[in-house]
Amino acid sequence: MNPSIRSTFNQNFTEEKYAEFLLSLNEGLRKPIEFRIAETPVFLTDDFRDKLLQAGEEIIATVLKPGFKELTERAIPAKWHIPHENDHPHFIALDFGVCKDEAGNIVPKLIELQGFPSLYGFQVHLAENYRHSFNVPGNQTIYFNGLDKAGYIDLLKKTILGPYQPDEVVLMDVNAPQQKTSVDFYITENYIGTPVVSLEDLIQEGDQLFYLHGEEKKRIRRIYNRLIFDEIYNDEDIFNRVVDIRQPLDVEWITHPNWFYRISKFTMPFLEGSYVPKTQFLHEVKNIPEDLQNYVLKPLFSFAGQGVIIDIMDGDIEQIPDPQNWILQEKVTYEPVLESPDMGVKVEVRLLYLWPDSDEKPTLAINLARLSKGKMIGVRYNKDYDWVGGTVAFMHK
Template identity: 60%
Template sequence: MISKYRKQFNSSFSEQKYKDFLNALGEGFPEIPFRVAETPIFLPADLVSKLVEAGAEIIKLIQQPNFGELTKGSIPAQWNVPNENSQPHFLTFDFGICKDEKGDLVPKLIEMQGFPSLYGFQAVLGKAYKEAYGLASSLTPFLNGFDEESYIALLKKVILGDCEPHEVALMDIDALEQKTAIDFYITQGYLGIKILGLTDIFKEGNSLYYREGGEKIKLKRIYNRLIFDEIADKTDLFKESFDPREELDIEWVTHPNWFYRISKYTMPFLKSEFVPETYFLNELDAVPADLENYVLKPLFSFAGMGVIIDVSISDIEAIKDPENWILQKKVVYEPVVQAPDGGVKAEIRLMYLWPDGGEPQLCINLARLSRGKMIGVRYNKDFDWVGGTIGLVEGE
């Protein structure tokens, strides 16, 4: 979107450069199982300014004294974990890039999470694009004055706290089998923490441990990457490890309840030019006359699962649990990234770190490119110039 960089990039692009980029990015790691796009996005300063403003408005809501009360209905009873702390450690806000009535670029909120994203991988990805394509040294994936050194220092502070690396584990179900395993390896490289699957951890009393070299090691913190919805039908795994819903002597980074509090559930409470109109389905006074301009989303799903794009009245009438759905004004993405054969739609994820006792800090970003009906792998299977990427901005 910064035209001078886009023209330079496209004019010098080749499939061989792209292959070399992917090889350099994946060197030393298992094969990356998701598509990484051919190009970064060059984000202009005025759009970045609007993204920052939009993020600040959301954070203002999250920091309201009554936020806990507003979102008390967001946590499913079967996944309510004790000892919730007063703040999430991670915030990620996804914005579709659109145009307003004046033709100016504007971000529109799509989704939000109080849950970690690819905080390790994105730092490596930004550097890989710059090196592989010989991009200007002034371009950076970092925001808010951060650079690689200060970013990793804050990431370390947030995840480790006062603990030693061996006392902290990044946890997911079958962690090294996840599609995001490369992020786990990179994070381990930065911080020295353990990567553990759920069943690698066991409980004695109310403490959690893992074994290494025959030695029993106590865990003090879990960098949680497990989404409980993914194991809803696999709770027998708790018998082999531990049940997170019990009282435990463990610190969560971030506490699992924040995954639900900061989510699609939060969106109806936001009133902003950067947020599409959103309603809890059970609180809707009347079905909008222009229903074709809305999308129906289940509250408790992820990765776009269950979303109804072309909504009909019969779809709404068929919903048995309207309290668990939202109706949201459609966001019309603008194909703002110029590929060699046409425009591509873009989504930008702002990624914040929130240290204990501190303030949330915008550090880095994630981006996705799409030619399909929706952002996401299954809508973009047969396209090029789509997939995961990152926004680069001109440094100060």
């Protein structure tokens, strides 16, 4: 992390500034942000930024290989296999832990990847408020590939709207206004005009979908999909109450739900390179490592880290009834590189790509970061700490 900017930030930080920052961040929103926002952004060094770029390019190269869809067909549960899949994901998110290699160098290590949208709208709003409240230097940016805010919003529109008008594209989630990430939904609506709807708001006529805008019924041409099927997995009769979106409907998906499964933990065993932890499908492991303390077991089909076995005990592997649905992954150890007033903080950086239909490949556009003092990244491990939570990474333009 950039030591000079970090030192200046910490010297000038006060709790009063942080409180004013949160007030500014929440001003004008429909409701207060429901997840913790960290006291600080991340400031990347040029060296670490360049390593992130290289790591991202190596991973994207695998997604771009011919045959990737055939390779990942088993990743999609039959229950959630949706028709009319397109040929590429519109969003890719790559999560990297900030770690230390054997030579003592600070390097990124891939933690997880998703073929699903993240906080593409909120991160712009967050960065602007950090910059204003804490006087972040003007030579620092959150964008990649020479983008600025205007260029980024244009790329976001190109990806999500395509050839359609904003009112023909809906941002859809189950119970959308109640989601913790709904702040991103409504900021996105402000930026590009896509109305926010819940799954129960969809109206089906034949194979077409509509929603109500006041008293007017409007045709849906595209769904900017924010619904993760895992959230409704246990609701057995949900599609008796709402439109069954698993049907062959005359609507485009941005991005198609199948990509959530294709680009996921399932992809990890197919990746190579120094920035990727060694990962194998459990049923393909010929020799169980003797140093199991350096590995973690992850179920392929789980939500928000549920079911992960961090500390593998004797007999854990043998007791798994479906090893084809698990991966054995080399454990990634985060290095607490960010200095807070009382201790080092662990950092995770998410690279966010956009891939409009007209482009040959995805564009790395923006980022998200998370800070942790707990055993793992995530709310449940950081409840009693400060200088943790959601943030964004700045870097030299």
